[in-house]
Amino acid sequence: MPGATYGGFGAFEPKTRRSRKPWLIGAVVVLVVAGGAGAAWGLGVFDGPTLDRQSVQDGVARVLRDDFGERDVANVSCPEDQPVRTGTTFDCSATVAGQPKKITVRVLNDEAQYEVGAPK
The missing domain is CATH 3.10.450 (Nuclear Transport Factor 2; Chain: A,)
Structure with missing residues (x-):
């Protein structure tokens, strides 16, 4: 069909690059939580009760x-x-x-x- 167009909305638009910001925020959150858990374990928080x-x-x-x-x-x-x-x-x-x-x-x-x- 001559003169026909292809596709609908955005069919030939170039893909935009997604931001890395959510991944970086997620990585920071994971590191902070892991660091806090490691510090708590090091301080004996998970060891249970101890004698005074x-x-x-x-x-x-x-x-x-x-x-x-x-x-x-x-x-x-x-x-x-x-x-x-x-x-x-x-x-x-x-x-x-x-x-x-x-x-x-x-x-x-x-x-x-x-x-x-x-x-x-």
Whole structure:
């Protein structure tokens, strides 16, 4: 057919180049979220509950005095960030009657109850 035209709207219009801006914004968002998650993991946010160090140290000193009859207890030091998980054990140190001693602590349940062993 002579004189006929082809196609409808935009049939022969050149393709325009799409912007990369959405991809760049998406990449930045992914990097920020990944960085935040990595920082949270590094800080132990996903590790679950931990024992309060000061409370455990005070509890160990109290048990040594009240239950083991040790009157001269000083410088109780326990490690930080111990998990509240049944069966977890760790050692604290203290000065008992002027002598350095090691005290083993065992977590009894998921409610942060623990058992204090005799000083060694």
